[in-house]
Amino acid sequence: MLFPLTIVILLALLGLPLFCVLGAIGLLGLHYGGTDLSGGLADVYRLAGAEAVSLSTIPLFTFAGYLMAKAKTAQRLVRMAEALLGWIPGGLALVTLWTCAFFTIFTGASGVTIVALGGLLLPELEKSNYPKRFSLELVTGSGAIGLLFPPALPLIVYGIVYGINAGQITDSGTQTFQIDRFFYAGIVPGLLVLGILSVYCIAMGWHAKVPRKKLDLREFGRAFWEAKWELPIPFVILGLLGFGLAVIPEVAALTALYVFIVESFIYKDVNLRRDLFNLTRESMTLVGAIFMKIAAATILTAYFVDAGIPERLFDLLSVYVHTPRAVLLVLNVVLLLVGCLMDIFSAIVVVVPLIVPAAAKFHIDPYHLGVIFLLNLEIGYLLPPAGLNLFIAAFRFNRPITQLYRAVIPFILLIGLALGIITYFPQLVVVPKATGPQIKMAAPTE
Amino acid sequence: MAVEADTGLPEQIEPERGHACPPDWPAPIRALTQLSRVLALVEGAGIIICMLAVIFLSTWQFVERNLVQRHVPFFHSPPWGDGVIRHSVFLLGFFGGAYATFTARHIRIDAVTRVLSVRARLALRVLTTIAALGIVTMFTYAAWGFYKVTLEEAGDASQAEQFFTSSRGALIIVIGYGVVAFHFLVQIALDIGWLVSKQPVPPTYIAEASAH
Amino acid sequence: HAQTVLKIATLAPDGSAWMNLFREWGRNVEAKSAGKVKIKFFAGGSQGDERDAVRKMRLGQLSGAAVTAIGLGLIQPEVRVLELPMLIKSYAELDYVRNAMNEDFKKKFEEKGYVLLGWGDVGPVHIFSNIPIRSKADLLQTKLWAWTDDPLVKTMFRQLGSNGVPLGVPDVLTSLQTGLINACYGSPLSMVALQWYTKVKFMTGMQLSQAVGASVVTKRDWDKLAPDAQKIVMDEAKIMEKKLLTTIRADNDKALASMKAAGVQVIESPPAMQKEFEAQAIALRPILEKDPVVYTHEFRTKVEKLLADFRAGKK
Ligand code: NA
Ligand code: NA
Numbered sequence: 001m002l003f004p005l006t007i008v009i010l011l012a013l014l015g016l017p018l019f020c021v022l023g024a025i026g027l028l029g030l031h032y033g034g035t036d037l038s039g040g041l042a043d044v045y046r047l048a049g050a051e052a053v054s055l056s057t058i059p060l061f062t063f064a065g066y067l068m069a070k071a072k073t074a075q076r077l078v079r080m081a082e083a084l085l086g087w088i089p090g091g092l093a094l095v096t097l098w099t100c101a102f103f104t105i106f107t108g109a110s111g112v113t114i115v116a117l118g119g120l121l122l123p124e125l126e127k128s129n130y131p132k133r134f135s136l137e138l139v140t141g142s143g144a145i146g147l148l149f150p151p152a153l154p155l156i157v158y159g160i161v162y163g164i165n166a167g168q169i170t171d172s173g174t175q176t177f178q179i180d181r182f183f184y185a186g187i188v189p190g191l192l193v194l195g196i197l198s199v200y201c202i203a204m205g206w207h208a209k210v211p212r213k214k215l216d217l218r219e220f221g222r223a224f225w226e227a228k229w230e231l232p233i234p235f236v237i238l239g240l241l242g243f244g245l246a247v248i249p250e251v252a253a254l255t256a257l258y259v260f261i262v263e264s265f266i267y268k269d270v271n272l273r274r275d276l277f278n279l280t281r282e283s284m285t286l287v288g289a290i291f292m293k294i295a296a297a298t299i300l301t302a303y304f305v306d307a308g309i310p311e312r313l314f315d316l317l318s319v320y321v322h323t324p325r326a327v328l329l330v331l332n333v334v335l336l337l338v339g340c341l342m343d344i345f346s347a348i349v350v351v352v353p354l355i356v357p358a359a360a361k362f363h364i365d366p367y368h369l370g371v372i373f374l375l376n377l378e379i380g381y382l383l384p385p386a387g388l389n390l391f392i393a394a395f396r397f398n399r400p401i402t403q404l405y406r407a408v409i410p411f412i413l414l415i416g417l418a419l420g421i422i423t424y425f426p427q428l429v430v431v432p433k434a435t436g437p438q439i440k441m442a443a444p445t446e
Numbered sequence: 447m448a449v450e451a452d453t454g455l456p457e458q459i460e461p462e463r464g465h466a467c468p469p470d471w472p473a474p475i476r477a478l479t480q481l482s483r484v485l486a487l488v489e490g491a492g493i494i495i496c497m498l499a500v501i502f503l504s505t506w507q508f509v510e511r512n513l514v515q516r517h518v519p520f521f522h523s524p525p526w527g528d529g530v531i532r533h534s535v536f537l538l539g540f541f542g543g544a545y546a547t548f549t550a551r552h553i554r555i556d557a558v559t560r561v562l563s564v565r566a567r568l569a570l571r572v573l574t575t576i577a578a579l580g581i582v583t584m585f586t587y588a589a590w591g592f593y594k595v596t597l598e599e600a601g602d603a604s605q606a607e608q609f610f611t612s613s614r615g616a617l618i619i620v621i622g623y624g625v626v627a628f629h630f631l632v633q634i635a636l637d638i639g640w641l642v643s644k645q646p647v648p649p650t651y652i653a654e655a656s657a658h
Numbered sequence: 659h660a661q662t663v664l665k666i667a668t669l670a671p672d673g674s675a676w677m678n679l680f681r682e683w684g685r686n687v688e689a690k691s692a693g694k695v696k697i698k699f700f701a702g703g704s705q706g707d708e709r710d711a712v713r714k715m716r717l718g719q720l721s722g723a724a725v726t727a728i729g730l731g732l733i734q735p736e737v738r739v740l741e742l743p744m745l746i747k748s749y750a751e752l753d754y755v756r757n758a759m760n761e762d763f764k765k766k767f768e769e770k771g772y773v774l775l776g777w778g779d780v781g782p783v784h785i786f787s788n789i790p791i792r793s794k795a796d797l798l799q800t801k802l803w804a805w806t807d808d809p810l811v812k813t814m815f816r817q818l819g820s821n822g823v824p825l826g827v828p829d830v831l832t833s834l835q836t837g838l839i840n841a842c843y844g845s846p847l848s849m850v851a852l853q854w855y856t857k858v859k860f861m862t863g864m865q866l867s868q869a870v871g872a873s874v875v876t877k878r879d880w881d882k883l884a885p886d887a888q889k890i891v892m893d894e895a896k897i898m899e900k901k902l903l904t905t906i907r908a909d910n911d912k913a914l915a916s917m918k919a920a921g922v923q924v925i926e927s928p929p930a931m932q933k934e935f936e937a938q939a940i941a942l943r944p945i946l947e948k949d950p951v952v953y954t955h956e957f958r959t960k961v962e963k964l965l966a967d968f969r970a971g972k973k
Contacts, residue, residue: 008577015559016574017552019543020581027584037584038591039719041619045592046706048536048615050807050826056500056535059542063497151832160828163853165671165702179831179853244837246508247829249531253504260501277494281545284493288542289553292626295539299585305704306719353672353702391553398655402557514821515801525812528824595716603735603809603950 001032018391019289022341023296029303039306040299047295054108054153054345055294059287060252061107064259065116066283068230071269074120076227078128083220086213090205092128096121097142097201101194104146106237106248108153109344110381111392113143115286119396129210133407138201140393140404141411144378145193148186148371151241153248155186158348158370165356166366177366181431185367186374188430193375193418200414229262286395293388294343301346314354324362328369328423331355332376339380340387347377368426375419382408382415463549463650465632467639475635482632485625486548492541496534503527503534526609533610533618540622547629550652560654564647571652572637579630582623589619662882664697664875664891667705667714668724674851675905676778677701680724680873683898690890695883708732709807715772715876722875726780728808730872731952734766737872738810739953739961742946744939746868746965749907752779754968755961756870762960772874775892776899780869781845781910785862786854788840790925794818794934800841803830809950817942830854845869846913847906855917864927864935 005028012021030037047055068074078092085091099121104113118139125135147154159179166177224231233255240246246254263270270276304310313334321330338347352373359369381389384405394401422428465482467475506523513520524530546552559567593616605611640647670676677699684697705711705720708729714720715733723729730737739745746752756763756777767774791797797820804815804822815822823839833839834857842854843866849855873895883891918924946952 011574011577013555013558014570014574015554015556016577017554019552020578023585024577024581027581027588036591036717036719037588038595038717039714041585041589041592041616042595042710042713042717042719043706044589044619045612045615046710047539048532048610048618049709050707050828052532052535055539056504056531059497059535059538060500153828156832157828160831160852161702164851165673178856180835180856241836244833244839245512247825247833247838250504250508253501254508257501257505277490280497281490281493284497284538284542285546285549285551286542288539288544289546289551291539292543292546293553295543305700308698349702350704353704356673385555394556394655395551395553400556400560400655401554402560511821511823592713592717595713598716599713599732601951602732603952604732604807606809606950 001028004028017292018386019292019296021296022293022300026296026299026301026303029300029307033303033307035303035306040302043298043302044295047291047298054157054249056249057107057252058109058112058290059284060249060256061112062115062283062287063280064252064256065112065119066279067256067259067263067270068116069119070275070279071263071267073227073230073263073269074124076223076230077120078124080220080223080227080231082213083216083223087215088202088205089212090202090210091212092125092210093130093134093138093201093205094198096125096138097194097197100139100142101145101149101190102234104143105149105152106241106251107143108147108248110143110146110378111290111389113146114140114389114392115283115396117143118393122397129208130204131208134204134208136393136397136399136404137407137411139397140389141382141408141415142197143389144382144411144415145190145197147374147378148190148193150183150186151248154344154348154374154377155183155370157345158352158374159183161348161352162356162366162370165353166360182367182370185429185431186371188428189371189375189418189422192421192428193415196414196418197411200410229266230259233258286392289395290388290392293391297341297343298346301342301350304342305350310351310354314358318358324364325424327358327362327364328372331358331369331372332419332423335373335376336380336383339377340383344377344381348373365426365429367431368422368429371429372419372423375415375422379412379415379419382412465548465629465636466648466651467636468643468645471639471643475639478632478635482548482629485628486545489541489545489548489625493538493545496538496541499534500531500538503531525607529608529610533615536615537618540618540625544622544625544629547626547633550633556654564652565641567652567654568637568641568647572634572641575630575634575637579627579634582627582630586620586623586627589616589623592616593620661693662695662879662887664695664721664879665700665719666697666722666724666873666875667700667703667711667720669703669708669726670724671702675909676724676902679898679902679905682901683894686894686897687891690894691887695887695891715874718876718878720876721879722775722873724778724871724873726869726871730874731808731810733772733874734763734770735951736766736953736957737763737870738946739957740870741810741867742939742943742958743814743867744936745943745961747865749779749868751965751968752868752870753903755964758964759960762957767874768877771877773877773880775873775875775895776902778871778873778899778902779906779910780871781847781906783843783845783866783869784864785841785843785866786849786858786860786922787842787862788834788857788859790860790923791841791862791931792925792928793931794938797841801837801839803833803839803842809952810946813946813950813952814942817945818938827852831857834858845910846917847910850913850916855920855922859921859923861917861922861924862927863924864932866935 005025008021008024026040027037030040081092081095085095100113100117103117104110107113122135122139126132146152159182163177163179237251240251264272317330321327338351359366381387384390390401390404394404464486465479467479507527510520510523559570593613596613596616599605599612680699684699687695687697705714708725709732711720711723711725712729712732715723727737727741746755764774785791787800789800802820802822804824805811825833830842831854834854943958947955
């Protein structure tokens with residue numbers, strides 16, 4: 001299959017849509033493996049099954065994001081943030097970083113953050129004199145950190161898949177993994193990443209001589225009052241989830257409905273007759289482009305699974321790798337690649353079962369491993385040439401993909417730095433103490 | 447407004463994007479273009495309907511559950527609601543994907559194309575779109591095989607009360623990729639048309655993202 | 659000589675008792691057939707859930723699957739009779755009925771183009787909750803998880819008059835934590851594997867049903883094997899079945915003991931509650947013969963008669 005594969009990759013460089021590239025490689029693999037191509041399409045239909053529940057947040061938050069971008073939400077929020085934080089160098093950049101991270105916790109996909117918040121904040125950053133490259137980088141990369149905090153769906157799915165794979169009862173328990181403790185594992189590492197990036201934001205604000213403002217509480221009060229309909233959204237989301245009133249997809253629908261009502265009928269920034277049809281169609285064009293890529297990635301994953309590619313890769317590595325640190329290092333490399341090619345949930349389901357035995361063999365702390373896993377997948381989304389978030393940003397902001405490749409390099413290096421620190425200091429992965437008698441879980445034995 | 451134009455905010459999207467051809471072109475191309483435009487209209491309408499369905503049904507389920515748990519009677523959400531929500535999300539993906547094809551806005555690597563002249567870009571796009579057409583036709587064909595298998599599930603008890611049975615769901619994939627393939631076909635015809643006609647190509651037709 | 663590869667998918671993850679025994683089965687088959695038959699497993703749901711596995715068998719992408727009754731029901735719904743609530747009450751009853759009806763089931767699967775290789779167990783199903791359940795009224799007070807993808811469960815909820823909270827499996831744990839639901843159901847082993855036990859306080863003593871599973875292969879791929887190879891696969895599957903039943907039952911006992919040690923309290927179900935549920939369950943049985951059609955009247959009555967005989971014989 002080397003010849004057709006070369007042609008496909010060549011065509012990819014010449015501008016063949018990415019979804020065709022991934023799907024073609026998947027179909028080629030299935031074909032040469034003697035497997036019915038329809039099996040790959042059966043996997044595409046899984047996107048309308050249980051997986052659609054997490055998928056539904058993409059169109060809903062994207063729609064809400066386009067509504068807010070069309071309305072003057074950003075101006076209202078920025079006015080408020082500047083009054084309160086404008087005296088800090090890089091104040092607006094910090095607001096962008098933390099807001100995007102926070103939003104991603106609920107959407108579970110940093111790409112959606114780019115669509116929903118990036119469109120709001122990019123023009124404001126550029127207006128405030130931040131360098132264009134930095135502004136683009138910030139809105140493209142900021143969503144990446146959110147996945148480490150609960151209740152981000154990838155964190156939960158990872159915990160469940162890992163737990164099931166590691167959590168078989170045998171008489172000689174050697175390793176314990178508890179999902180509810182894992183939920184907290186990403187908090188300190190996530191804060192570390194945010195801390196490093198915050199320093200970067202302040203440095204960029206300083207360096208670019210972004211004009212600083214005095215702390216103006218009166219102006220803050222006025223801006224706060226003006227934004228009173230939009231500000232409660234994150235708190236309402238937290239409340240709905242925290243009190244068990246709604247699940248995340250419902251929250252997404254309620255957010256879309258609420259934002260629609262507020263922007264159309266209270267602020268009247270969105271005109272029903274003139275804007276709504278085009279705006280909805282525009283937002284779903286982006287969702288469609290993302291969906292086509294995710295669907296094609298499932299065809300590619302079908303081939304990987306059918307041919308046992310990840311197993312073979314790990315078998316090959318196990319010949320050369322003999323220490324825990326080396327395992328983590330190699331894992332980092334493999335996961336970056338996986339994050340670049342596969343959809344995050346497929347990646348978890350396919351790859352996690354393969355790393356559980358390795359983790360057991362080398363006594364790698366499963367919480368530590370989980371954090372590294374998720375952080376890697378996120379960097380993979382920012383990684384040229386095929387990182388999905390780069391393409392989403394290129395689409396959303398109508399920029400050449402090569403410009404995105406260059407823009408995100410510092411972000412990749414800084415998150416990579418954090419990843420290195422976390423890899424070498426497992427102490428940073430803090431989980432609550434086990435409470436009460438626990439069930440001993442044995443790691444699977446070969 | 448200049449900054450916002452740069453960032454491609456919704457109000458700046460040109461409505462004339464998509465397939466169009468000059469009135470003096472041969473009738474078959476004009477007919478194809480017209481059909482492509484009609485399909486794009488259907489896709490737009492489908493997007494609105496699916497979005498409404500998802501928001502409406504999700505909100506209904508949320509309100510009903512929370513009221514019923516507090517013993518307040520409320521209109522029961524339909525038993526097929528969950529399936530319709532899931533398939534509406536699925537449909538949104540395909541409607542949006544088809545419209546992204548109509549407006550030539552699939553995510554792709556533009557490193558080479560953006561440095562070329564308009565005519566070279568068109569020629570290259572003909573090549574890559576022919577490949578895309580072939581690949582998506584294979585998707586459609588493979589989806590057809592999957593559809594035939596789902597027909598065997600027609601009598602399953604689990605499909606009772608479902609509006610979207612699995613065979614209707616599979617048909618979404620067949621038709622979805624079929625429409626994407628059709629839009630690709632029309633784009634090939636139009637691109638070749640512009641190459642042959644030597645008329646000036648409208649800038650929005652083959653615009654690359656602009657580096658600011 | 660040509661090697662025939664059987665591709666078999668399952669939700670059971672690598673390292674689980676199920677998977678360890680499947681792999682052993684695969685090794686034995688390969689050894690005894692001198693490499694003529696190789697079994698390639700796809701563990702941990704990497705080929706999708708049971709519905710996907712059944713579809714891929716129909717497509718010919720998979721040769722077989724080891725699935726629970728949910729998956730079996732998608733091939734031959736009659737098998738769901740075994741899982742009717744309040745019907746089969748012990749392992750002894752399950753073994754008796756299943757053995758007595760083995761040939762009937764085999765025939766039923768043949769009709770659909772599948773070969774039944776061997777049975778497996780999932781375990782006794784109980785309700786787990788954060789408020790003690792001692793009656794039907796108590797149950798209706800709970801916010802109970804409903805896995806509505808299953809026609810049997812869906813009909814049962816409708817008939818109970820309960821508004822279950824429909825959620826996917828990944829959402830159950832967090833929903834127990836936030837209080838979106840405060841009751842769920844499953845076998846002790848699955849409660850531990852999914853770690854749901856960490857979020858519940860009580861287990862309802864009354865056993866709802868016995869969840870079962872089986873391994874099947876499509877006739878299309880089965881017929882590709884020579885008769886002697888078929889015999890090896892089948893014989894080894896029988897050996898595996900025995901080990902599987904013993905292991906899973908022991909593991910369920912262990913899981914139950916561990917849960918109790920971890921603080922889950924077993925609430926004994928009073929006889930009045932048993933009666934209430936019994937009546938409800940008996941009323942449900944004819945419904946599933948027509949709305950929706952899950953099994954035939956003939957099959958249901960046959961199981962009931964076998965159980966009556968068994969219980970009479972025991973007395
Ligand atoms: Na979910
Ligand atoms: Na992402």
